[in-house]
Amino acid sequence: MEKDQNSNTDQNKSNEKISNLDDISTEKTQVEEKNKEQSPKEKELSPEEKNKEQSPKEKELSPEEKIKDLEDKVTRALAEMENQRRRYEREKEDAFEYGGFAFARENLNLIDNLERAKQSLENDETLKNSEALKKTLEHLEIINKDLISIFKKNNIEPIDSINKKLDPNFHQAMLEVENDQKEPGTIIQEIQKGFMMKDRLLRPALVGVTKKFEKKQNDAKKDEKNEQNQEKSIKK
Numbered sequence: 001m002e003k004d005q006n007s008n009t010d011q012n013k014s015n016e017k018i019s020n021l022d023d024i025s026t027e028k029t030q031v032e033e034k035n036k037e038q039s040p041k042e043k044e045l046s047p048e049e050k051n052k053e054q055s056p057k058e059k060e061l062s063p064e065e066k067i068k069d070l071e072d073k074v075t076r077a078l079a080e081m082e083n084q085r086r087r088y089e090r091e092k093e094d095a096f097e098y099g100g101f102a103f104a105r106e107n108l109n110l111i112d113n114l115e116r117a118k119q120s121l122e123n124d125e126t127l128k129n130s131e132a133l134k135k136t137l138e139h140l141e142i143i144n145k146d147l148i149s150i151f152k153k154n155n156i157e158p159i160d161s162i163n164k165k166l167d168p169n170f171h172q173a174m175l176e177v178e179n180d181q182k183e184p185g186t187i188i189q190e191i192q193k194g195f196m197m198k199d200r201l202l203r204p205a206l207v208g209v210t211k212k213f214e215k216k217q218n219d220a221k222k223d224e225k226n227e228q229n230q231e232k233s234i235k236k
Contacts, residue, residue, distance in 0.1 A: 097198060100154065101197060101200070101202070104151070104154065104156055104195075104197060104202060105202055105203060107147075107151075108195060108202070108203055110147060111144060111147055111148070111193065112192065114140055114143060114144050114147075115144070115193075117140060118137060118140050118141075121133055121136060121137060121140075122137070151195070154197075155197060155198045156195055156196070156197050156202060157195065157196050158193050158194070158195055158196075159171075159193070159194035159195060159196060159204075159205045161187045161190045161193075161194065161205045161207050162187055162188070162189075162190060163182075163186065163187065163188070164186070164187050165183075165185055165186060165187070166185045166186075166187060166207070166209050169201070170194060170196075170201065170204060170205060171187065171194065171204060171205050171206075171207050172204045172205065172206050172207070173207060173208070173209050174191050174206050174207065174208060175189075175191075175208045175209075176208070176209055176210070176211040177189070177208055177209070177210055177211065178210070178211055178212070178213040179210035179211070179213065180212070180213045182210045183210070184209075184210055184211050184212050185209050185210065185211075186209060186210045187207045187208070187209055188208060188209070188210055189207060189208030190205060190206075190207055190208075191206040191207060191208065192205065192206035193205055194206075
């Protein structure tokens, strides 16, 4: 009898455990269903949405796409190398052709100072018509010609300005002079000589240009009054 009672109690315990397991499993399934309803990420997505959510690394490329991508990268790299080569060649040519540009522009001050010294000696009353002045001016002229010759050997040429039309690319007008004999904008005075280094402007020429002779109204009225006065005096 005791054995039967023990077996019955064991069977009851096992039945209780099974029922508890069933309850736990049902609760678990209920919780999972609630989580599915609450999390929008676990909803079923369309293929387009799945492709959007995938990162570029996760998205696998076909062999043809990989080849095309590599070809584009190689083409861009070659184009960049070609641009750098051309840029280097251009910079090398500029350095060879115009490397002494700044040095040449500074040396133009020598010509300017020689010209100023020449004008100063010519305007000196104590030296006028003297042998010393003539010899000094001759030496200054020789130095000036030597400098111009050295500049020409290095492709530095003076700009012709006198009797030329004003060109803003080569000349800079410093003053205007009334003149009826020449067309307006004609250069009749060179204040400072300009120079070119090959096809580049080393320094513009400072010049004076002509403009139309405009008689002022007051002067015209004065002339008319003078003429009228002269006529009256003659009649008297």
